[in-house]
Amino acid sequence: MHLSTILQGLRYVGSALSLSDAEVHAVVLGVIANYPDAAKELSLEEWLQATAFAEIDDRQRHIVNTAIALAHLRESGRRGVSVSAADLERVWLTLKSALQCPSLSWTMTRSAQGLLAIPMWSLIKDGCIDELIRVHIWLPDGVRADPDMAIHLHQPFGQSWILAGKGTDHIFDVTPASEVDATHAEYNVGWKGKDDNKSDQAYKVHSKSSTASNTGKLVRVVPLQKETHSRNMSYCVPAGTFHSSEVEPDALHATIFFFDSSRGYVPDAAVIGPISRELFTHVRKSTDISLFDAVNLVASLRSWEILKDVGLQHAMLGDWEEALRSYRTALHVCKSQPWIDSPRYSHFTLGKVGHMYRMLGLYTQACECLEEAVIDTPMSRTRLGCLGELAVVYRHMNRLQDSKWASQEQYNGAKEFDLEDDVCRAVGTLGMVNCQLYLLTTERELLESAISQLEECVSRAQQLKDVTREAIGHGRLSVCYIAKLDYENAVASGQRSYDLMQLQRDASKISFAGAFFGRTLLLAGRDEEALALFNPSSGCPPVIALCREISDEHRQYIIEIIAAGADLKLRDDHGYTALECAMYNGDHATAKIIEEGLRAQILREGGDVDQQIKQFQYEATLRKGYRDIFQDKLRPVLLQANPDSSSALQSLRKKYAAALTDDLEKQRTFDRLKYVTYSNFLRSNRLPKSNHGYTQYLAHGSPGPSDPFILFFSYRWIAKDVGVQLDGDSPDDFERTQYRRMLRAIELFLNHHPVVDREQLCIWIDFACVDQDHQQPGVASLPMNLAQCNAMISLVDDKYYKRSWCCVEVLMIQTLQKAYGIHVWYEHVIDFARGEEHLRPGPCDLEVNMAEKQVTFEQDRPKLLFLERQTRLLG
Incomplete structure (x- = not known):
């Protein structure tokens, strides 16, 4: 964009704000003074960066930035260039900041189409729209256009960029008709300005009301097409095209809409309405929601949608913990925003959180989420999905009759709503439940019902081209055929299930298919083939998948797989063992089965049984503790934290202390x-x-500060370097180099932060704060302790970023700083050539890969990789 485009845009933004010519002129002069080169073309980001350093006040900066952001959309639209998701995000953040600037008087009124309209750029010539850009917001309050007056056309060409939510644009063919075949009548629209006594056809940006008057012209309306648009998409409505916008009553939807006469214009703004009606007047009243809150609502939904999409991506890859983190954050967004704390958004998210808990084997938590989304909730697609998930959870908890009820509810509702995918899932679950009931009762009718229902599930899945559902159906059919001692069909179904699941990217699903197929092969006497499936060279071993979704049925399969020779020391792609999964779920019965299997395996290998079992138990306990504290204790506190508040760290410290006290x-x-x-x-x-x-x-009550400011030092133990003269058992050298460097770094820090009271200042260093005679608990708690410190200083040298524990600390502070903004991180750097040293902000964009770092003991690497993963999950 050239400067001339920005200057032009300033006048249009000034018009939308009803600024005086003098004020607009003052802003223009300020911009010209800062950007004298009118011929220079800059990108959106370059323009916005330039304004950050311009000598203009904040009010003027918001006006200029609004002009830049909207000019970018205008030029992109006219050139037919797509606006990237990143650029649309930048535009939106710029507009959001301007809309919430208290010194700018934007107006927001509800239009006749039921949406909230905020004009931000306007050029009206001779009472006609030449250019007009508005933010449109449909609230989830059920207020929509009068359905009899929803079809309309715009005088200028229109282009929309979707900020959040989904909307459907309907296009209609409207032709003159006789009284015999007419369906509607055509209406003319007039507007009444704030100071007008009557309406006329001159468009007013800030109109008091609009009136549609029946012209008596009869027309026939025929639907032509419809398209649904969602976040980051764009679509156009040519001038003179009859259309209507549909947004579901309980949904939030927001767009930026550009009326542009340069790409087409028709003189009449017609509305289609009932034949018998004379007038329709809409008074543009102010709304119950403030502009500030409306803008925050759009921002919240954008965040929710992004988190939902990220969760879905992780779930598709079987990365359950990452997916759970995203969905739980999305749920927090819902709960913190009353407008979207509704079944449409929060219940959908509860269903996803429940599914992730189920995949991690946390059935109690899954039940709580899913029952909240189902109980006393009207039937909807979301409720049907939650019922299906709840049925699976009940089945794994051996609540078979409850599972049958939930599946039948899902089946009946899906039939009513004509939702084939839900019908398919419901009948499949019913088949599984009947199979389990048969194994408990040996009632033949149950087995026959199970086979019939699972065959129906497979058939429906094939019609839907749902490979995962078809694979699951075949896997469960193999269990039914085994119960009938029909090993030929059992092997065929198991093979089909495994082959289909190989097409998926989810290692857990492949692993489950391997468990069912391997067990079928085992019972059919094909032991070596079964063992190859039980001990894969990569991915997720079947016994681990079964430990994640434990039930009496799966527990029996685990016993059979262990007896066949499964290697219980194998880890999945995320570094977990079967014992760790069982202990994380709190399933003591399965943990005992795994421990006995490990004892037998270690004994066969000739190892020290007691020592190795103790180590496996410790690692499982440690990892369970990390996941509990990181995800269930610390992260919820951080999500609620205000970056400008000092209370966040106090809350973290109390929550961590309580977690240890209670367990x-x-x-x-x-x-x-x-x-x-x-x-x-x-x-x-x-x-x-x-x-x-x-x-x-x-x-x-301790003698130290009641609310200390704790400074965490991350540094290398230079005593381990070659040629260093030791200072006893200190990690420092004889010259006390690191200690003296810390003192200088502290003084630099206090100069940067004069509000920090020296009397309240405290230091965390590992040599003092980790018991050197019993290091295990202190080393284990290091990441959690760092999270409770106010700031971290890294004593950087040429070897610092090569050391694994230093990088764990860096990764932790990076994650905290980027996600929550309540921690401070500096590097202490020495320039030996100049004889200078200083603090500089830590590089939050530095990539840290723990697999490449140096470790003193190689056996520590799995623990460090696990810590890397848990640290990223804290973000």
Whole structure:
């Protein structure tokens, strides 16, 4: 865009704001003074960056930025260039900031089409729209256009960019008709300005009302086509095209709409209405929702949609923890925004969260989410999906009659709504339930019903081209055929299930298919083929998949697979073992089965049974603790945190302390938050050790600061470097290089942050805050302790970013800083050539890959990779 385009846009934005010519002129002069080169063409981002440093006040900056953002859309539309999702996000954030600027008087009224309209750019010539850009918002309050007056045409060509939600644009053929075949009449539209006594056909940007008058012209209306549009899409409505916009009553939808006469114009703005009606007047009243809240609502829905899409992407890959994180954050967005805390959004999200809990084997949590979405909720597609998921959870919990009820409810509702995919899922679950009931009762009718229902499921899935559902149906049919001792059909069904599931990207689904097929082969006497499936070279071993979705049925399969020779030391692609999955689910019965299997395996291998079992148990307990504390304790606090508030870290510290107090196992596994006061750090005259008497626990009533500002030091133990003269058992050298460097870094930090009270300043360093005689709990709790510190300083040298534990700390602070903005991170850098040192902001865009980092002990790498994953999940 050239400067001339921006200057032109300033006048149009000024018109939308009803600014005086003098004020617009002042802004124009300010822009010209900052950008004298009118011929220079800059991109959207370059223009916006330039205004950040322009010598104009904030009010003027918002006006200029609005002109830049809307000019970008205008030029892109006229050139036929697609606006990227990133650019539309930049445009939206710019407009959002301007719309919420308290010194700018934007207007928002409800139009005759039921939407909230906010004019942001306008050029009216001789009472006709030449250019007009508005933000359109349909609230989820059920208020929509009068269906009798919804079909209309625009005088200018129109282009829409979708900000959030879904809307359907309907196109109609409207032709003159006689009284015999007429369906509607044509109406003319007039507008009444704020100071007008009557309507006329001159368009007013800030009109008081609009009136549609029956012309007596009879027409016949025939639907031609319809298209549904969603976030980041764009569509056009040519001038003179009759159309209507449909947004479901309980849905939120927002767009940026550009009326552009340069691409087409017709003189009459006709509306189609009933033949018998004379007039239709719509008074443009103010709304119950403020403009500030309406804009926040759009931003919330955009966030919700992005999180939903990210969750779906992870779920499709079987990355359940990542998906759960996204969906839980989406649920938080719903719960924090009353307008979208509704069945349409929150119940849908509850269903997704419940599904992820189910895939992780957390049935109690899954039940709570799904029952909340189902109980006392009107029938809808969302409720049907949640019923289907709830039926599966009930089945795994051995609540077979409840599962049958939920499946039947889903089946009946799906039939009523003509939703074939839900019918397919419901009949498949009914077949599985009847199969399980047969195994409990041996009633032959149940088995025959199960086979019939599963065959119906397979047939429907084939018609729907739903490969996953077809594969699941075949897998369950193999169980039914085994019950009939029909091994030929059992193997054929198991093979079909496994082959179909190989087409998926989800390792867990492939693993489940492998479990069913392998078990079928095992019972058919084909042991070696079965064992190859039970011990895959990559992906997820079947026993781990079964441990994630545990039930009495799956527990029996696990016993059979272990007896066949499954390697219980194998890990899945995320680094989990079968024992860790069983312990994470809190399933003691399955954990005991896995432990006994491990004992037998270690004994066969000639290893130290007790020592190895103890290590497996510790790692499982540790990983369960990490997931519990990271995801269930700390992350909800961070999501609620205000970046400008000092209370967030206090809440984190209390939540972490309570997590240890309430759970003896966590007390044994993780250490409490400790620190060294700055005064004691100075007094120590070297890096203090944990037994030097300087270390304190953070606790109410302790002699230290009640609300300390804790500075975390991330550094290398240079005592391990070649040729270093040791200072006893200190990680520092004889010259106390790291200690002296920390003192200088602290002074630089205090200069940067004069509000930090030296009396409240405390230091976290591993040598003092991790018990050096019993390191395990302190090392295990290091990432959680970092999250509770106010700031981190990295003592950077040429080897710092090569060390694994340093990079764990970097990854943690990166994640926290980018996601929540309540932590501070600096690098302390020494320029030996100049003899200078300084603090600089930590590089939040630095890529950290733990698989490439140096570790002192290679056996620590799986733990570090696990910590990398859990840290990313905290974001």
